[in-house]
Amino acid sequence: MGLLSLTISYFNKSANGESLWAPFLEMFRMLSVVLILTYIATKSKSFKVIIRGQQSRKTIIWQIIIFSILGILASYCTMDVNGIPANARGLIVMISALLGGPYVGIPVGIIAGVWRYGMGGITALACGVATIMAGIVGSLVYRWNDGEFLRPYKAALLMLLYSGFDMFLITILTPQPKGVLIANALYAPMTFGAVLGILLFTLFLTEKKEEAEKSDEQTVSDNRNTDTQNINEISQELNEYKDKVKKLEQKLEEYDKKFNQLEQKLKDK
Structure with missing residues (x-):
């Protein structure tokens, strides 16, 4: 009910004079930048290994570094909603955890959360805790x-x-009545950005996984073709050796006949 009342309040306020879609458009612009940076990060070889489910110490460290940087940058790449900064830090941390598991998500959450808390502000504690x-x-x-x-x-x-849950933390960990006002202002655009962002990343990841699977299937097919070709070549070589052995046997038979004939002549003499 609390979230519903926040949503209704937001839309009522927007309908009374403020632009309804402006915060969403701003969030979409900010989200585009975040997703572009994430997309660039996914072009590395380590990411291609990750989407195949082949985690290693190297890929875990790589993910922690990349997502921590993105999480910290998200604290600075904000949009203004009625004088209140909104960002996609929680989205980035959530993606890191869903992609890399606890060895990635928890360190990234702590790094980005502590960094946000260190920046200060009335929502520092709530935002830091929510990020972790x-x-x-x-x-x-x-x-x-x-x-x-x-x-x-x-x-x-x-x-x-x-x-x-993020808005709930802001409500209870931020001095009142500002906590409710901030949650009221941020709930709709940040929810929109978080849901849209995770959808776009999930679709992108699904596409990359399909490409990786096709690539693996092609590699397996190529390996099979190579193996078949090698087997055919070996079989051909074996047949050639068989032919040589047969010819050698024929020559041995001829020599044996000649030897027998020679032996017979010697006996006749």
Whole structure:
């Protein structure tokens, strides 16, 4: 009911004179920058290994570094909603946890959360705690889903629930009455950004996984063709050796006949 009242309040306020879609457009612009940076990060060889489910110490360290940097940058790449900064830090931490599990999500959440807390501000504690919780929640979901990234609708539902939890933390950990006012202003655009962002990333990841699977299948097919070709070549060589052995046997038979004939002549003499 609390989240519903926040949503209704937001839309009522927007309808009374403020632009209804402006915060969403701003959030979409900011989200585009975040997703572009994430996309650039996914072009590395380590990411191609990760989507195949082949985690290693190297890939874990790589993910922690990349997502921590993105999480910190998200604290500075903000949009203004009625004088209140909104960002996609929680989304980035959640993606890191869903993609890399607890060994990635929890460290990234702690790094980004502590950094946000160190920046100060009235929402520093709430935002810091929410960021750390994003890493923990995402890691638990990663374990629950056996290390597989969530399907789009499940990922969207997760971010919807997390956004509500984020606003709840802002409400209880921020001095009143500012806590409710801030949550009221941020709930709709940040929920929109979080859900849209996780959907886009999930679809992108699904496409990359399909490409990787096709590439693996092609590699297996090529290897099979190579093996078949090698077998054919070996078989051909064996046949050639058989022919040579037969010719050698024929020559030996001829020599044996000649030897017998020679032996017979010697006996006759």
